Amino acid sequence: MALDPATIHRIAKLARIRIEDWQAAQLEQELNGILGWIEQLNEVDVEGVEPLTGGAQMAMKMRDDVVTDGNIRDLVLANAPEREGVFYAVPKVVE
Amino acid sequence: MTYTLEGNTGTWEVVIGLEVHAQVISQSKLFSGASATYGGEPNTQVSFVDAAFPGMLPVINRECVRQAVRTGLGLNAHINLVSRFDRKNYFYADLPAGYQISQYAHPIVGSGTIEIELADGTSKPIGVTRLHLEQDAGKSLHDQSPTKSFIDLNRCGVALMEIVSEPDLRSPEEAGAYLRKMRTILRYLGTCDGNMEEGSMRADVNVSVRHHGEPFRTRCEIKNVNSVRYVMLAIEAEAKRQITVWEDGGAVQQETRLFDVARGITRSMRSKEDAHDYRYFPDPDLLPLVLEEDWVAALRTQLPELPDAKKSRFMHQFGLPVYDAGVLVAEQATADFYETLATGRDPKQAANWMMGDFFAALNRTGRDIGNSPVSAANLGELLDLMADSTINGRIAKEVLEEMVETGETASAVVARKGLRQVTDTGAIDAAVEQVLAGNPDKLAEFRGGRDKLFGFFVGQVMKAMAGKGNPALVNEALKRRLG
Numbered sequence: 001m002a003l004d005p006a007t008i009h010r011i012a013k014l015a016r017i018r019i020e021d022w023q024a025a026q027l028e029q030e031l032n033g034i035l036g037w038i039e040q041l042n043e044v045d046v047e048g049v050e051p052l053t054g055g056a057q058m059a060m061k062m063r064d065d066v067v068t069d070g071n072i073r074d075l076v077l078a079n080a081p082e083r084e085g086v087f088y089a090v091p092k093v094v095e
Numbered sequence: 096m097t098y099t100l101e102g103n104t105g106t107w108e109v110v111i112g113l114e115v116h117a118q119v120i121s122q123s124k125l126f127s128g129a130s131a132t133y134g135g136e137p138n139t140q141v142s143f144v145d146a147a148f149p150g151m152l153p154v155i156n157r158e159c160v161r162q163a164v165r166t167g168l169g170l171n172a173h174i175n176l177v178s179r180f181d182r183k184n185y186f187y188a189d190l191p192a193g194y195q196i197s198q199y200a201h202p203i204v205g206s207g208t209i210e211i212e213l214a215d216g217t218s219k220p221i222g223v224t225r226l227h228l229e230q231d232a233g234k235s236l237h238d239q240s241p242t243k244s245f246i247d248l249n250r251c252g253v254a255l256m257e258i259v260s261e262p263d264l265r266s267p268e269e270a271g272a273y274l275r276k277m278r279t280i281l282r283y284l285g286t287c288d289g290n291m292e293e294g295s296m297r298a299d300v301n302v303s304v305r306h307h308g309e310p311f312r313t314r315c316e317i318k319n320v321n322s323v324r325y326v327m328l329a330i331e332a333e334a335k336r337q338i339t340v341w342e343d344g345g346a347v348q349q350e351t352r353l354f355d356v357a358r359g360i361t362r363s364m365r366s367k368e369d370a371h372d373y374r375y376f377p378d379p380d381l382l383p384l385v386l387e388e389d390w391v392a393a394l395r396t397q398l399p400e401l402p403d404a405k406k407s408r409f410m411h412q413f414g415l416p417v418y419d420a421g422v423l424v425a426e427q428a429t430a431d432f433y434e435t436l437a438t439g440r441d442p443k444q445a446a447n448w449m450m451g452d453f454f455a456a457l458n459r460t461g462r463d464i465g466n467s468p469v470s471a472a473n474l475g476e477l478l479d480l481m482a483d484s485t486i487n488g489r490i491a492k493e494v495l496e497e498m499v500e501t502g503e504t505a506s507a508v509v510a511r512k513g514l515r516q517v518t519d520t521g522a523i524d525a526a527v528e529q530v531l532a533g534n535p536d537k538l539a540e541f542r543g544g545r546d547k548l549f550g551f552f553v554g555q556v557m558k559a560m561a562g563k564g565n566p567a568l569v570n571e572a573l574k575r576r577l578g
Contacts, residue, residue: 090246
């Protein structure tokens with residue numbers, strides 16, 4: 001599998017990362033290198049092995065349904081690039 | 096009763112699938128300890144997890160898992176003992192993490208089915224493809240400022256169940272019936288309040304059209320429709336649009352659309368151009384969700400009686416026709432009310448009174464069964480007063496009006512207004528004499544052969560007795576006197 005320049009631009013757009021054409025060429029080379037390296041894994045025989053999505057063979061721990069958090073509006077909004085009263089304010093989203 | 100639309104090139108069939116987003120009833124959010132209740136002050140029900148601060152880790156809420164499994168069981172669906180969470184990636188201002196934690200490849204609930212009831216009395220099974228748990232997003236307010244959108248994250252991270260149907264629906268009516276049935280089941284289970292106005296239940300509608308017998312054509316998805324009626328209107332508008340596109344020689348493009356309620360049309364949501372490229376991948380913060388078989392089995396035995404089972408029990412136990420049983424089980428509170436009312440009384444009469452005069456009186460006063468001033472026990476007392484001939488049916492209607500108005504018991508109204516039925520034959524005979532004496536012309540006509548004037552005399556006697564005469568005794572007395 002190899003990425004072409006159009007795909008590089010699409011990935012960047014989906015990730016909201018602006019790239020110039022000269023960067024795309026460089027990224028194409030780097031990403032294809034990484035993909036090629038990962039593709040070596042295809043040589044491993046995984047017949048009959050359950051897919052593993054995490055590093056540990058454990059089940060998820062659950063918590064009880066109790067309100068233990070919240071009411072920290074000022075702390076939460078402290079990191080907002082912009083705030084308007086009790087809200088986050090962002091450039092207007094027009095639908 | 097097949098629903099079709101006529102085009103210039105022939106008859107079109109509509110194919111519909113629904114994705115219902117149902118907010119899970121729980122105290123706290125799916126992966127954080129912030130409150131999940133509706134209507135808090137903006138941004139007060141937000142934890143650092145919900146606001147996606149760096150390094151914050153999600154921990155799943157057992158109750159949300161339990162609610163999803165109970166819903167799955169209520170939909171006769173397969174419960175997957177092992178499921179996983181994935182990240183669904185997209186950028187929007189009310190989604191601070193830049194991804195929604197959802198279940199893509201391995202949902203907690205697999206395929207199931209629900210029965211929908213249609214106006215012509217038939218029912219139809221509709222397949223449920225899957226149910227998965229996911230986080231809700233925050234709320235954007237676009238109308239507070241000319242240049243800014245405001246964001247409230249209270250809803251961000253609240254647990255949703257996304258329930259996906261098979262494309263088994265063929266008309267707006269079937270889609271409406273499916274949504275109503277889904278809402279009824281969720282409310283019986285207590286897993287979602289089903290309140291579409293507050294947004295705790297929303298639907299995405301997938302619509303395509305085809306000529307009968309064809310394979311499926313390209314579908315469009317209408318996002319976030321928030322009432323049953325709008326879903327039905329949106330389907331019709333979108334189907335007609337697609338028919339025009341095909342018949343004009345074009346091709347329907349798969350896209351996300353919005354229903355414009357004011358204009359009654361759907362329109363493209365250009366902002367969602369990339370919406371179908373979510374780059375799902377397993378969430379590395381979350382281990383697989385593994386359920387114990389015994390735990391699921393215990394939940395199954397603890398399920399409440401669900402609408403279909405209750406309906407068929409009402410039909411057998413109380414001898415109700417299918418329509419009456421369907422109306423009475425549509426809401427749990429209505430069903431409970433009826434069951435209290437019917438027990439130990441004539442069940443058919445109980446159903447008639449409840450669905451007739453009682454519902455009408457509630458409607459007129461803008462109330463429902465939940466805040467009815469008349470309890471099942473009180474309405475029952477009214478039926479008892481009729482059964483033991485204390486009052487007649489006509490007076491009972493009058494008493495019910497008073498009960499709804501004042502909240503008094505039936506016997507209190509009867510005593511206060513002196514409505515006790517007159518069974519004293521002396522008093523009835525006196526009234527009969529008075530009426531006959533007052534209408535000598537009518538009496539002569541009756542004697543001359545106009546038999547149907549008998550009804551007139553009954554009416555006059557009842558009127559003379561202020562409606563309180565026992566109808567059977569009045570009839571009897573008149574027959575005796577005129578016979």
